[in-house]
Amino acid sequence: MENAKSVKLVLEDGTEIQGKSFGAFTSAAGEVVFSTAMTGYPENLTDPSFAGQILVLTYPMVGNYGVPGEDLYESISKIFESDKIHVAGLVVNYYSEEHSHWHAAKSLGDWLSEYNIPGIFDVDTRLLTKKLREKGAMLGKIVAEDDVPLHDPNQDNLVAQVSPTEVKHYGSGSNKIVLVDCGTKTNIIRCFLERDVELIRVPWDYDFTQLDYDGLFLSNGPGDPKMCEATIGHLQTALQQDKPIFGICLGSQLMGLAAGGNTFKLKYGHRSHNQPVLLTGTKRSYITSQNHGFAVDTDTLPAEWEMLFENLNDGTCEGIKHKTKPFFSTQFHPEAAGGPQDTEFMFDDFLKAVEEYKEGK
Numbered sequence: 001m002e003n004a005k006s007v008k009l010v011l012e013d014g015t016e017i018q019g020k021s022f023g024a025f026t027s028a029a030g031e032v033v034f035s036t037a038m039t040g041y042p043e044n045l046t047d048p049s050f051a052g053q054i055l056v057l058t059y060p061m062v063g064n065y066g067v068p069g070e071d072l073y074e075s076i077s078k079i080f081e082s083d084k085i086h087v088a089g090l091v092v093n094y095y096s097e098e099h100s101h102w103h104a105a106k107s108l109g110d111w112l113s114e115y116n117i118p119g120i121f122d123v124d125t126r127l128l129t130k131k132l133r134e135k136g137a138m139l140g141k142i143v144a145e146d147d148v149p150l151h152d153p154n155q156d157n158l159v160a161q162v163s164p165t166e167v168k169h170y171g172s173g174s175n176k177i178v179l180v181d182c183g184t185k186t187n188i189i190r191c192f193l194e195r196d197v198e199l200i201r202v203p204w205d206y207d208f209t210q211l212d213y214d215g216l217f218l219s220n221g222p223g224d225p226k227m228c229e230a231t232i233g234h235l236q237t238a239l240q241q242d243k244p245i246f247g248i249c250l251g252s253q254l255m256g257l258a259a260g261g262n263t264f265k266l267k268y269g270h271r272s273h274n275q276p277v278l279l280t281g282t283k284r285s286y287i288t289s290q291n292h293g294f295a296v297d298t299d300t301l302p303a304e305w306e307m308l309f310e311n312l313n314d315g316t317c318e319g320i321k322h323k324t325k326p327f328f329s330t331q332f333h334p335e336a337a338g339g340p341q342d343t344e345f346m347f348d349d350f351l352k353a354v355e356e357y358k359e360g361k
C-alpha cells in the first residue's frame with residue numbers, strides 16, 4: 001500500500017516497532033497476543049473472546065481473500081462469529097489490500113475502518129511472536145496520532161460487555177438446551193441448530209436454574225474467567241443436579257471454578273488451528289482450534305473431577321469431566337470456525353448424554 005501513514009506498535013517492555021497503517025488511523029491499547037493460524041481472519045476478528053486484545057498474525061500475508069459479505073441464517077450470521085469486530089487492533093506482516101475471492105465484499109482494511117479498529121502492517125510478526133513467547137503476552141498499543149495509556153483488559157469484566165442483555169430462542173427440536181452466552185461464537189449456535197435442538201440463549205448472569213431445560217451449555221468468552229462470579233454461582237446450583245452440562249473454552253474454565261478448582265493465566269496462551277490434544281486414558285490425539293490465555297489448574301480439581309484432554313505441547317488442561325455425572329468440557333474449540341472440525345463430535349456426545357438423561361439412564 002503506497003501512501004500508508006506511519007504508525008507504531010509499543011509494548012509494555014518499551015519495545016517500539018514502526019509500521020504502516022491500514023484500517024482505521026487511530027490509537028488503541030490492549031493485551032498483545034499472537035495466533036499462528038494460517039487462515040480465518042474474518043472468524044478470528046469477530047470472535048468475542050478476542051475482546052480487548054491486539055492480535056498479531058504470524059502468517060505472512062493477510063487480507064488476500066478479502067472479507068465476505070454478510071449472510072444470515074436463523075437471524076445469526078452464516079459467516080462471522082458475532083455481529084462485529086472484537087479485536088482492539090491487528091498486527092500483520094504483509095497486508096494485501098488487493099484481494100480476490102468469489103465471496104469477498106470488501107477489503108480487510110475497509111472492514112477494520114468500518115469498526116474504527118486500527119491495523120499495522122510491515123511488522124516482522126514472527127520476530128515479535130518470538131519476543132512474546134519469551135516474555136509472555138504483554139500489554140501494548142498501536143499509536144497513530146494521539147498517544148493512549150496502556151490498558152489491561154483482564155482487569156475488566158469483558159464478558160458483561162459482549163454478552164447479550166436479552167433471552168433469545170432458536171430452532172426447534174426434541175432437546176431443549178440452554179446456552180449461557182458469555183460471548184458465544186455463532187458457530188456454536190450453528191452446530192446446535194444442525195442437530196435436534198431447541199436453543200435458549202441467555203445472558204451470562206441470567207438465572208438459568210429456574211428454566212425448564214434438558215441440557216446446559218456454557219460458551220466461550222473473553223477475559224479472566226474469575227470475573228464471571230454470577231455465572232459461577234448459577235453453575236454451582238446446576239452442578240448439584242444431574243442434567244448434562246457441556247462447556248467450551250471460557251465455559252470449561254467456569255466449570256472448573258464452579259467445581260471448586262482454580263484457573264491460572266498461561267504465559268502466552270494457545271491461539272492457532274493446530275494444537276494437539278490427547279484424550280485422557282487413550283493414545284488418541286486430535287488437532288484442534290484454540291484461542292485462550294487462561295487454563296484450569298488440573299491439580300486443584302476436587303477428587304470427583306478429572307482432566308478429559310491434555311495439551312500435547314505443554315501438558316496443560318484441555319478439558320475436564322466429572323467422574324460420575326454427565327458434566328464435561330473442552331478448552332479447545334470443537335466448533336472450529338476457523339480451524340479443523342475433527343472434534344465436532346463433542347456436540348453429538350453432549351446430545352447423547354442429554355438423551356440418556358431424559359430416558360432416565
Ligand SMILES: NC(=O)CC[C@H](N)C(=O)O
Nearest residue numbers: 220221223249250293294
Ligand atoms: N475463547 C475463550 O473462551 C477464551 C477464554 C478465556 N478468555 C481465555 O483467554 O482463556
